Amino acid sequence: MQKYREDFENICNLYLLDDDCYKTANDKFEMQKLAVDLAIIVPKEIEASKTTPLEHIFSHFSLPVVLKPKSSFVINKLDKKKFVSKAFSADELQSQLNALDEGESVCAQQNFIGKGVGIELLVKDGQVLFAFQHLRIHEPLHGGGSSYRKSVPLHKELLTASKKLMGALNYTGVAMVEFKLDFVTNTWVFIEINARFWGSLPLAIASGADFPFFLYLMLVEGKIDFNPNYKNGIYCRNISKDLAWLYQNLKADRSDPYLETRPLWKVVLEGSNLLFLKERYDTFTLDDPKPGFAEISSIFNKLLIIVSNNLSSIGLLRKLFRNNTAILDTNIKSVLFVCKGNICRSPFAHYYLRSVLSADIEVFSSGYFPTDGRPSPPEAIEAGQRLGIDLSAHRSILLNRNNIEKADVIFTFDEENYRTIAKRYPKARAKLFRLGSLDPNSPIVIKDPFGKKADYFYSTYQQIKKAIDVLKGITEL
Numbered sequence: 001m002q003k004y005r006e007d008f009e010n011i012c013n014l015y016l017l018d019d020d021c022y023k024t025a026n027d028k029f030e031m032q033k034l035a036v037d038l039a040i041i042v043p044k045e046i047e048a049s050k051t052t053p054l055e056h057i058f059s060h061f062s063l064p065v066v067l068k069p070k071s072s073f074v075i076n077k078l079d080k081k082k083f084v085s086k087a088f089s090a091d092e093l094q095s096q097l098n099a100l101d102e103g104e105s106v107c108a109q110q111n112f113i114g115k116g117v118g119i120e121l122l123v124k125d126g127q128v129l130f131a132f133q134h135l136r137i138h139e140p141l142h143g144g145g146s147s148y149r150k151s152v153p154l155h156k157e158l159l160t161a162s163k164k165l166m167g168a169l170n171y172t173g174v175a176m177v178e179f180k181l182d183f184v185t186n187t188w189v190f191i192e193i194n195a196r197f198w199g200s201l202p203l204a205i206a207s208g209a210d211f212p213f214f215l216y217l218m219l220v221e222g223k224i225d226f227n228p229n230y231k232n233g234i235y236c237r238n239i240s241k242d243l244a245w246l247y248q249n250l251k252a253d254r255s256d257p258y259l260e261t262r263p264l265w266k267v268v269l270e271g272s273n274l275l276f277l278k279e280r281y282d283t284f285t286l287d288d289p290k291p292g293f294a295e296i297s298s299i300f301n302k303l304l305i306i307v308s309n310n311l312s313s314i315g316l317l318r319k320l321f322r323n324n325t326a327i328l329d330t331n332i333k334s335v336l337f338v339c340k341g342n343i344c345r346s347p348f349a350h351y352y353l354r355s356v357l358s359a360d361i362e363v364f365s366s367g368y369f370p371t372d373g374r375p376s377p378p379e380a381i382e383a384g385q386r387l388g389i390d391l392s393a394h395r396s397i398l399l400n401r402n403n404i405e406k407a408d409v410i411f412t413f414d415e416e417n418y419r420t421i422a423k424r425y426p427k428a429r430a431k432l433f434r435l436g437s438l439d440p441n442s443p444i445v446i447k448d449p450f451g452k453k454a455d456y457f458y459s460t461y462q463q464i465k466k467a468i469d470v471l472k473g474i475t476e477l
Contacts, residue, residue, distance in 0.1 A: 067107070
């Protein structure tokens with residue numbers, strides 16, 4: 001939208017940053033340089049690429065090393081997000097550098113141990129009109145977006161640093177300035193700016209800092225005077241993310257100083273926040289409860305999938321699933337394979353079955369990930385070649401009702417695939433099967449190899465091949 005702002009502005013009034021401001025705020029390298037120029041404390045850092053010797057990095061700081069991309073997205077690859085990562089060993093660091101594109105640079109930073117703090121701002125022409133602060137209570141063990149946070153009073157030094165940045169950028173709009181704060185030594189470092197609305201926004205709103213409404217008042221009605229007060233001590237939880245955090249925190253090594261763990265007794269005591277009416281939720285609100293119910297439904301479905309994936313290896317369930325395949329019509333004329341993205345499992349099954357069939361059988365594959373035209377990853381192509389299947393020309397196809405209706409039989413690979421199709425196309429359940437249930441000597445669930453190495457793809461493809469060989473044997477394909 002920023003790139004095509006002139007086209008949009010011919011249609012309607014649009015909230016976007018000034019172009020010069022955006023170019024700096026969206027570039028982590030430029031933001032770090034600006035912070036240094038303003039005498040704001042930042043972690044030790046250097047620019048690194050796939051050709052940078054490890055010795056050069058280790059001459060500046062020790063492990064673990066934080067690698068930050070220049071930007072989370074680039075305009076010509078909007079389907080691929082670049083994430084911040086950490087390397088805890090030399091081999092891990094070298095592997096992450098090797099994975100960079102040619103000519104791509106990242107910011108290599110010294111790891112700073114501390115709690116994540118956000119200063120959230122409403123700004124006009126570089127002047128801060130309203131400020132709010134949150135403290136991360138639960139954040140991923142290696143860092144990242146929080147799942148549980150608390151509204152706290154403004155930290156004077158962090159607020160001062162934030163105001164310097166906003167003034168230098170001549171910023172107009174909303175922003176969240178992120179810091180790491182060590183409460184033991186009372187030291188801190190600037191991390192980055194989120195030049196947009198942020199993930200913990202529900203906490204601000206629940207605490208009386210309604211930034212979307214404030215932005216409207218400033219831009220549309222010209223308001224510049226805002227009551228600076230908000231409620232402190234309010235907690236807000238992202239239920240889905242926090243369940244995952246609770247599991248990871250429970251099994252984590254608490255002796256590791258680099259993990260953002262939390263003592264179990266503190267986690268238990270957090271239950272009092274609900275009793276004292278200090279806890280809120282990202283999706284549950286009294287004036288609009290449907291998103292909350294949708295999230296609970298999503299969590300329940302995910303739990304069902306996890307349970308199904310783990311129970312499917314039990315003998316009784318295996319027998320049930322295999323008995324279901326006994327109703328396969330021996331006069332099948334069309335076969336559809338469906339996985340999530342149609343770039344890993346379903347295309348291999350498609351092309352392998354096609355290679356062993358007579359010409360009068362139609363075989364096709366699709367995925368329900370809402371982007372088509374994607375190629376199979378290099379690891380999939382390599383593994384496919386080892387089994388005589390060429391996936392290099394494959395491009396993903398988005399699943400549609402026509403594909404569902406024309407297929408005589410539909411095969412899925414895991415419980416998410418099965419349940420997604422069964423929910424979207426309930427009339428197709430009679431011809432919907434789990435491919436893995438065909439082979440009595442292999443797991444019923446054929447796990448998604450996306451993101452894994454070529455050997456993992458090869459093992460997955462062998463499992464698919466065995467199931468299809470059984471399919472060919474029990475039908476007249």
